[in-house]
Amino acid sequence: xxxxxxxxxxxxxxxxxxxxxxxxxxxxxxxxxxxxxxxxxxxxxxxxxxxxxxxxxxxxxxxxxxxxxxxxxxxxxxxxxxxxxxxxxxxxxxxxxxxxxxxxxxxxxxxxxxxxxxxxxxxxxxxxxxxxxxxxxxxxxxxxxxxxxxxxxxxxxxxxxxxxxxxxxxxxxxxxxxxxxxxxxxxxxxxxxxxxxxxxxxxxxxxxxxx
Amino acid sequence: xxxxxxxxxxxxxxxxxxxxxxxxxxxxxxxxxxxxxxxxxxxxxxxxxxxxxxxxxxxxxxxxxxxxxxxxxxxxxxxxxxxxxxxxxxxxxxxxxxxxxxxxxxxxxxxxxxxxxxxxxxxxxxxxxxxxxxxxxxxxxxxxxxxxxxxxxxxxxxxxxxxxxxxxxxxxxxxxxxxxxxxxxxxxxxxxxxxxxxxxxxxxxxxxxxx
DNA sequence: ACAGACGGAATGAACATTCATTCTACAAAA
DNA sequence: TTTTGTAGAATGAATGTTCATTCCGTCTGT
Numbered sequence: 427x428x429x430x431x432x433x434x435x436x437x438x439x440x441x442x443x444x445x446x447x448x449x450x451x452x453x454x455x456x457x458x459x460x461x462x463x464x465x466x467x468x469x470x471x472x473x474x475x476x477x478x479x480x481x482x483x484x485x486x487x488x489x490x491x492x493x494x495x496x497x498x499x500x501x502x503x504x505x506x507x508x509x510x511x512x513x514x515x516x517x518x519x520x521x522x523x524x525x526x527x528x529x530x531x532x533x534x535x536x537x538x539x540x541x542x543x544x545x546x547x548x549x550x551x552x553x554x555x556x557x558x559x560x561x562x563x564x565x566x567x568x569x570x571x572x573x574x575x576x577x578x579x580x581x582x583x584x585x586x587x588x589x590x591x592x593x594x595x596x597x598x599x600x601x602x603x604x605x606x607x608x609x610x611x612x613x614x615x616x617x618x619x620x621x622x623x624x625x626x627x628x629x630x631x632x633x634x635x636x637x
Numbered sequence: 638x639x640x641x642x643x644x645x646x647x648x649x650x651x652x653x654x655x656x657x658x659x660x661x662x663x664x665x666x667x668x669x670x671x672x673x674x675x676x677x678x679x680x681x682x683x684x685x686x687x688x689x690x691x692x693x694x695x696x697x698x699x700x701x702x703x704x705x706x707x708x709x710x711x712x713x714x715x716x717x718x719x720x721x722x723x724x725x726x727x728x729x730x731x732x733x734x735x736x737x738x739x740x741x742x743x744x745x746x747x748x749x750x751x752x753x754x755x756x757x758x759x760x761x762x763x764x765x766x767x768x769x770x771x772x773x774x775x776x777x778x779x780x781x782x783x784x785x786x787x788x789x790x791x792x793x794x795x796x797x798x799x800x801x802x803x804x805x806x807x808x809x810x811x812x813x814x815x816x817x818x819x820x821x822x823x824x825x826x827x828x829x830x831x832x833x834x835x836x837x838x839x840x841x842x843x844x845x846x847x848x
Numbered sequence: 849a850c851a852g853a854c855g856g857a858a859t860g861a862a863c864a865t866t867c868a869t870t871c872t873a874c875a876a877a878a
Numbered sequence: 879t880t881t882t883g884t885a886g887a888a889t890g891a892a893t894g895t896t897c898a899t900t901c902c903g904t905c906t907g908t
Contacts, residue, residue: 444888458759462673466864476889481865548669551820558822590823591814591833595840598809603802609762611769612801622802629806629840655853677898687855689900698898 445483447473449494457539495544498537505530516578521623523571524596528619531604585632595629656694658684660705668750706755709748716741727789732834734782739830742815796843806840
């Protein structure tokens with residue numbers, strides 16, 4: 427093995443990347459088996475590191491998962507906001523945000539399931555409740571979907587429904603479909619996505635006389 | 638073996654309720670903490686029985702959970718089908734079925750979350766996939782929602798979308814809302830439920846010219 | 849007194865976390 | 879260039895805990 431000029435090997439030789447492998451393995455396994463269902467030993471195996479190594483990068487299992495959630499959740503929000511134009515019509519902005527959920531879910535299936543699981547765990551529920559009641563956002567960033575709905579209601583464009591119901595009407599079907607897609611139960615082509623998005627809009631838009 | 642007084646029910650003879658207590662405790666705990674997150678010891682404590690007693694009624698933890706799922710799932714289907722009238726309009730039948738989901742979820746929050754979790758577990762996913770591909774139903778009973786959609790599509794009443802997408806549009810928001818309701822994030826009154834159901838119909842119904 | 853139901857301690861397997869040790873990279877010394 | 883010293887990274891066997899399941903002495907209705 428030669429020593430000099432070893433700069434062209436960016437893959438395994440670098441010390442950097444081990445942390446990423448651990449994170450990737452954790453996301454993949456927990457998204458499938460859940461927190462309690464995936465032992466550290468399995469994460470270590472999947473990541474190709476020793477079990478002890480994980481504790482060089484993360485204090486404990488909880489911290490590991492929490493950190494991953496924050497990271498994935500931020501990436502998710504960024505996907506939604508990328509290219510978001512506050513000057514577009516309400517409908518177009520709505521479609522943009524909802525399409526973002528599809529996009530993120532299809533491109534990051536493991537992260538998507540991970541986030542979903544986290545939100546449905548006791549910890550995630552507590553988090554949402556606190557956000558709801560205290561409004562003491564740490565990141566400050568709230569889903570712009572809520573503002574959009576409030577704004578649209580004032581203009582008689584969006585149905586008069588509790589915000590939570592509108593959000594359920596918009597997000598519910600998409601989350602449902604993406605999960606089916608990840609499970610391999612359906613193939614999501616562009617046409618299906620577009621029609622589904624249009625249908626979601628039909629659900630939240632104010633009636634204009636159509637029977 | 639004694640001859641007289643043939644006991645056809647070997648389990649129910651003893652103080653009735655023990656088995657039910659175990660089931661109830663399991664549903665409650667697993668719906669909150671998940672399968673791997675709820676130890677048998679905790680179930681025993683919550684049910685007010687000894688840990689060993691559980692094994693008098695169920696072979697092991699898996700069997701316990703599987704049996705509960707079947708039971709809850711059947712009760713769920715019954716709720717949906719109760720009062721279902723195949724002679725009503727497609728819209729009314731749709732609303733009936735969807736309202737049933739709300740009803741069951743609100744009246745049986747623990748069971749609802751339990752079923753949801755089960756379907757999203759690896760086991761549940763496998764089950765759904767098998768049902769989809771083999772069509773070898775054990776109970777035979779499929780959600781009538783699918784038939785309804787297929788029928789409605791033929792009559793141009795329902796949007797031309799993959800069945801999975803239609804089901805997502807109908808069920809997704811309701812599941813989403815019920816979970817929020819169970820988490821205490823929203824109060825579901827009759828008005829909200831009705832409006833949400835109407836919105837779900839808007840999502841799946843064929844356009845009639847409204848802009 | 850007897851048969852079965854019951855509780856909960858006992859058991860062994862699996863788990864999260866720790867720690868003594870080994871490995872690696874690199875720089876100073878020769 | 880080669881050797882040696884060293885700090886930090888990495889490891890996986892060891893540790894103490896928790897789990898699912900079993901086992902056995904006790905209790906209850908008959």
